[in-house]
Amino acid sequence: MAARKRTANRYYSGPQSDHFDGALFFNPGGKPPGRFSDLLRWQFSGGRAKWPAAVPSPHPQVKPVPRVDGGALRLTMVGHASLLIQTAGLNILTDPVWSERASPFVFAGPRRVNAPGIAFADLPPIDLVLVSHNHYDHLDLATLRRLKNSHDARVITPLGNDAIIHRAVPGMRLSAHDWGDRIDAGAAAIHVEPAHHWSARGGRDRRMALWAGFVVETAGGNIYFAGDTGFHDGINYRLMAKKHGGFRLAILPIGAYEPRWFMAPQHQNPEEAVLGMKLCNAAHAAGCHWGTFHLTDEPVEEPAQKLAEALEAHGLPPERFRAMRPGEVWDIPPILTRNPNR
Template identity: 90%
Template sequence: MAERRRTANRYYHGPPSDHFDGALFFNPGGKPPGRFSDLLRWQFSGKRPKWPAAFPSPHPPAKPHGRLDGGALRLTMVGHASLLIQTAGLNILTDPVWSERASPFAFAGPRRVNAPGIAFADLPPIDLVLVSHNHYDHLDLATLKRLKERHDPLVLTPLGNDAIVGRAVPGMRLSAHDWGDRIDIGAAAIHVEPTHHWSARGGRDRRMALWAGFVIETGGGNIYFAGDTGFHDGINYRLMGEKHGGFRLAILPIGAYEPRWFMAPQHQNPEEAVEGMKLCNAAHAAGCHWGTFHLTDEPVEEPAQKLAEALEAQSLPPERFRAMRPGEVWDVPPI
């Protein structure tokens, strides 16, 4: 039985570890995703608020150019978990999604309520793409194909996701890694780090590919991109603070958290994001994963409102943690 399960993994084959049982990945000491019956209970609860057909950003589309050297750090919000990081002479995209829908279908599934904050044609040369896991709102094969054709970047991703991308985008430069791996790129080092989440592209490949966050280590300060994560009692945030000694910037999800009975293990809420910023010792934080795709049960503006309330409750200045909107550009202060 164990051998049959092991060979059934269509994306990855490797030795067991503290987060891989020889067939499937898991969260050490954590919780697996909800069962199908839980999903149905949520979907038919009738409690999902209606989002507006359009939720335009107050910021005009950005038009970034070139690269930033030295200790400069510029962050531009594209939408959801897609951001452009410019620092250490590198242009880095996180979980790039330029498609109209976060879905396996062009005609159904969550649709954008705002345009990407950078038009695809206005992207500067892209050196590196970080893909945190394979859910459709984070791994968009259509966008990766466009990036391959126009920029030919290196894609860093956790174990197993390279099989998905490689089959769909022949010739894409891929580098797949386990938690704890370090990759040196130019003047920066990328660390692949644990998060509390899960993976699937359909109903038969749950947890066959790994999920992760990334730490970008540069001379101008460390940057933490948490991808998508549950709070998990702050375990991974404490680990990041202890291992990397703090961050100039943390990019943290603040949306897709309701209902808590179903979402809490996999998606943190704004209050938990603020606590995570403190635990990992981040001087500044950018809130993502909200306001673009209607995935869960909170109203479209609630994550930003709850973030402001959480910062006030902790007596933290609002400029330390921004709920980023598409097109917003932030020159992050040095530590």
């Protein structure tokens, strides 16, 4: 039998590793994304809950302070996986999406059901942007273009995503990194860490760019942004605890998880997020990736409800892990000296 022709990677060329086979990235010991036939089975299953056309946040849009200095740590939810982290004099955005739709089209695709928690014009000066992977609800080229023009922000992203961004946003300050890389960023260091996910912008570029989470290391405590991830038996959470010791704050996805037979490898559910918080030794956690874009089957409020149930089941107080809503501001308490999850 003739050898199968290897797919050419349009975004990245580099040496093989434990998560790159020379052409495509993969999850070591994990699961690949579902097949097209699985996608069709899900789409035609009829299990999707209906969302309201609008789900206004109980929090008004907020105008953040210009800077938060020293060991103070302030978190503001924009929506979905977009959050503003302010600490050590730095302003950091995660997976910024201000567009109306998480889609390659302006006329179709998932539409936001609530406004961004911060109006774009009210953003403080943005120093760093962490882009976890290239799905449209995380890598929004229109927003990155605005951030370049208004803030000249520096983007840190996993391998291959730089090709996508540079093509659409020439001149953007940008660096692309592998899992395990460390980047100095003023009063902080950024660590690029594994996540269990996948990537694609279309039907012919699956797994050609890497996906990742990030650890922001500061004198006031470590911050873990897990990106978009499946639970993966807690392997990456245990790795984070072993490597970084623990976290003052973990920003963890809690939504887009149903149906489990299709979504489990790529999106953890609220119960798994609570387990992840405990495994990575996080004093506090913020739930994201829910309530803004209707991506999967669960009702819009279910992630917050399931998170509350999981916290109660694990004997954890609700103030330790918030399901963040757009416009919500949280001043994170200083980290405890003991392990809060034991």
